[in-house]
Amino acid sequence: VSEPNLSAPSLSAQLQPSSAKGSRVQNPIRIALLGFGTVASSVARILIESKPEGLELTHVYSRSLARRKAEWVPSSVTWTDHVDVVLTSPDVDVIVELAGGLDPAGNWVRRALEAGKSVVTANKKLISYHGVELEKLAAAKGGHLKYGAAVAGGIPVIPGLEAGLAGDRIKRIEGILNGTCNFMLSKMEDGAEYANVLAEAQKLGYAEADPTEDVGGFDARAKLSILMRLAMRLTVNPDAIVPHSITEIQAVDFSYARELGCTIRQIARAECTDANVAATVGPMLVGLRSPLAWSRGTENMVVLTGHYGGDVVFSGHGAGGHPTAVAVVSDLLALAHGSRRVVRSSAPTALSAEFEVPHYIRFLVNDKPGIIADITVALASEGINIRAIVQKPGYPQKALAFVMTVEPCKSSALKRALETLNGKDYLIAPPLDLQILE
């Protein structure tokens, strides 16, 4: 890991008179919302209800004006269904992009920054793939790019990290970054089946018709790559982070997890040592006494481990209109107050999926003598020590689920060991292998 290597303004800029000198804003910054969905309308509501000084909502772009135009928004606000009107207007200082996705949102953000405007966005996908480039563009054109809402919505992880943990070197990130998966897994912990929980999540609007982005770990890995850049100062392409889906998790796994004093959560995890940078996203076992097990429902939680400061835990509502809108409005206030981000350079890095942790391996077999012997030989061939073998009674012999846990071993070694079992006639399904966080 490289030494801290910070960009900073010149001394004269650093120690210029404080903005607290009593100068009230004469001209508030003029804000245009791109989109008027849940988060954007919450942003509008806070701006209108709370009237934070220095902020003025002036434009709303929405493709479906007739349906969306809200009566409680003052008539001074200009509504338009032409995005060009706000992107090019000299009467707009800051664009708030809440449409999400790479396209057309990325194009809008680029055009706004090109025009010298500042941008506040909650778009984790855009920032995870193009954050470095967009920050450079903003800096070159004299604008600012802020995205405090892109990770963990209403929980100030990004501001806390940038402003309060900049003095540390973060060596580990463990996060519950996807509220949909956390909702589903904590419901399954209480006994519900995957299919029913997914249907409920869809009904409640937590999950999309195609839930792959959430359950497959793609959403969480985008957020993890943003945190890695800010916390570890490593530029990581989210595609390089291997995601594991939660769809493999069954009721039997919660039952065995509990037997082991654990539950199961979708965890986004990155670790940075002198020798290795590793990152992954997927379902993992977490001890019931770990903070990560406290997080239930759609909550998010992030545990950052610093070289100097140890563990810091952030938790709260990671999504939802109002919490996410708080993060957006906070970013707008920072812009209005001339508060600058502590921008720290990041460097590209090679990424592995190599962790050295204990594992939970669940086998589903058509029982016959010799299976345990077979598996233990495979594990021993890679020098992997077994910690426990747990087989609860009551499963049918033709579809018998049992679990082995192993002492800390390299992910790659375990993978090789399990591959030697490929094609064994007793395996009804490939073994499910989950990291155990201790």
Added chain:
Amino acid sequence: VSEPNLSAPSLSAQLQPSSAKGSRVQNPIRIALLGFGTVASSVARILIESKPEGLELTHVYSRSLARRKAEWVPSSVTWTDHVDVVLTSPDVDVIVELAGGLDPAGNWVRRALEAGKSVVTANKKLISYHGVELEKLAAAKGGHLKYGAAVAGGIPVIPGLEAGLAGDRIKRIEGILNGTCNFMLSKMEDGAEYANVLAEAQKLGYAEADPTEDVGGFDARAKLSILMRLAMRLTVNPDAIVPHSITEIQAVDFSYARELGCTIRQIARAECTDANVAATVGPMLVGLRSPLAWSRGTENMVVLTGHYGGDVVFSGHGAGGHPTAVAVVSDLLALAHGSRRVVRSSAPTALSAEFEVPHYIRFLVNDKPGIIADITVALASEGINIRAIVQKPGYPQKALAFVMTVEPCKSSALKRALETLNGKDYLIAPPLDLQILE
């Protein structure tokens, strides 16, 4: 509660070119440490080991030079036992004040700010009593005052609050802000007696020879007043917050608390409604499923409840050399990077200790018939409903401890009800009354 009413710079200052424009620092900010105790030497260590760009340790003031001068500090650093040397030196940009207390630290900070220097401090006492005045002085002289380490040490509550929750209106603060009390109470939860735990805390350096500042709630109330100013934008004199000591808590209280599904923590609590601003510090019952019960040992935890964003939880190491030093170095980096605080005005407020919550009341009596009747009449006279009466077997009749819990009622009403019991011959000690947090 007043509307947000923000100080902000003019538009031209707000949207000036970003500090991220690639300009590396030519002249790092020159830092003088006042003091070389645990936190200050950790700050020096981070500055020397991590070499954050833009920061240079140039001076150390220490009263006991001969004893303290550290070999691992480069010879380029000037050591002095004359504080004037650093306060007046044109070669020092930022003073890091880690001596603590009001005097002489306050004088040093004032003189540094008067000289146009910036100050980073972890001094909660100074900031709680004089923060508003010192911030005005800093602004008037063109310097900056930062104190991210003053509350909850290594946990970025202050930066998270200022940068990430500025867009919300915080209506409730519940915090474990004193690590010493948390260490002692979590040891007592495990069965230890107060006197033994205090001795252990003193031996470990967590508690002073006179522990009043910690156990009496004075340290926590200073921190609470700082959080109230930043989160609720209310200027509160810490002396106006009534502290309750943890010394009244006995083993029997943990036993009864557990019976009620709770444990006991020292909580700093403030609530801000349209009608009332209330704050207090003292031991309280917290549900075992509440985040506040998870915090053990010297950890700190803060739960902020926003009007829009709901609950946000921060936890981690609230004290200790390295974690606190991380907060100090982060403040220094913010100064070096030209990052300005989002300074929001605060207004003085009248403060009450009036909460409307359920209560735990523990009686210690010389048992005789009619006591419960007597107490219930007293409570009924104030319209207070009893929730539960718990009397565990095994206590001697002449010193019988039992507990009543009551439904949410005003603190003042309960106080009046209990006062009517003053002088009752069966009372061995005044009833112990604790808030129950739900």
